[in-house]
Amino acid sequence: MAGYRAEDDYDYLFKVVLIGDSGVGKSNLLSRFTRNEFSLESKSTIGVEFATRSLNVDSKVIKAQIWDTAGQERYRAITSAYYRGAVGALLVYDVTRHSTFENVES
Template identity: 60%
Template sequence: MATYNYSYIFKYIIIGDMGVGKSCVLNQFTLSKFMADIPHTIGVEFGTRIIEVDGQKIKLQIWDTAGQERFRAVTRSYYRGAAGALLVYDITRRTTFNHVATWLSDTQTLTNPNTTILLIGNKSDLEEQRDVTYEEGKKFAEENGLLFLECSAKTGDHVDEAFVEVAQKIYQKIQDGSLDLNAAESGVQQKQSQKVELPFGENSAVTSDSFCSC
């Protein structure tokens, strides 16, 4: 067991259609690896990484949700209490972009009004197969008050920036007081003194960094 080496925990969710590369984005961010043949997520997957924002170490607790409709009832429970949401589509498949509005509606309904949402156009390395323009993604984001980036889970281009930009926005909300840390649905936990971190899922009465809403 080790003491906390971070000041905050931010809960993230990654959402979007099946096959857009959500798990690949997560693995690139948490493991710096691209695995082309990852099986489709069943329910949810989980990953963490500690980053630094304005001199503060922040642990990101990231839930990668399945894109298939049959898992929607399960994955929706993980939307609750999310401080950040990454909404992913595939720039080479227009249908995945067309479905973004539905995913956004779910997110806005199931998360709190202060949740920071970033729209990601994944697979930017496949420029020759592009089916959705950068301008279309940016316009949708601007019209809906979202952050926006294109990235490549394969090359790692802009993957870190996506997670860090959301964290910066969340931290800014903490600093200006618009995010209430005492609210359970904020998706943020602040370091408590003299606490120890146990392996995830063990002794939930003692550890304080589990956001599981299942």
Template identity: 70%
Template structure:
């Protein structure tokens, strides 16, 4: 069971750092989703993100301290050059569209393709239909998105950064799944080590996680 941490990074030992990227068209609310999750804030006059920024929040998942490092980038085409560096090391991705703008949903396959071209193949992806508070302006039926998510093997939730609906759940879904995958790989390594002690004596097996899981002490260049 995952439980939310505070909005500032606690001083406890960090067991894992998971990099999660937010992608999708401009103005779908990526920065608002991030602000709601990282600081529990929402701004009505949000400015467009220029380039890339990231924020962190530490949570406890199954008694382990997990630092989520959430990256947010401008959805405008002119910032597309940022891609490969942006995706490097990401273990989770949130693919965001606006339920009131059909075009933002129609672009999701393109964003997904870009993600699969640049990110690790085991990255955990959730499709997010944001602005669920604007039900009267909806142009993307929930069923359409659910069907697409099932076909592509993605998690799916509709959120409202404004009303704080499902934002926490969306991040916890991704982070808990990453945690499960990483720990399952560790378990496999332990079993292999214990089961084949003869030829593996003295060797430490390192099984890669779904992508790069970065130990906290190596993050000094980029910790906030």
């Protein structure tokens, strides 16, 4: 079948991590980008979760692997290990909570 590509067939793979305090919306950004879903009742992430989405750019398939890290301080030691191999990071903060912006530095 012409034009068919398997789920694991891609030209480029990019790993990106979402980083920020707990409750700033990292999981909802991931959910919106990968599944076009949004939930006001989302639960805190424990450890790390990830999802993927494939995009066609200039006739190439780009697979984005987005890693959602837990924002709680107690998970920082384990979540930092997931940054390895990432080509980018999205620093997320809540514009209504200035402390989450201040914490971006750490």
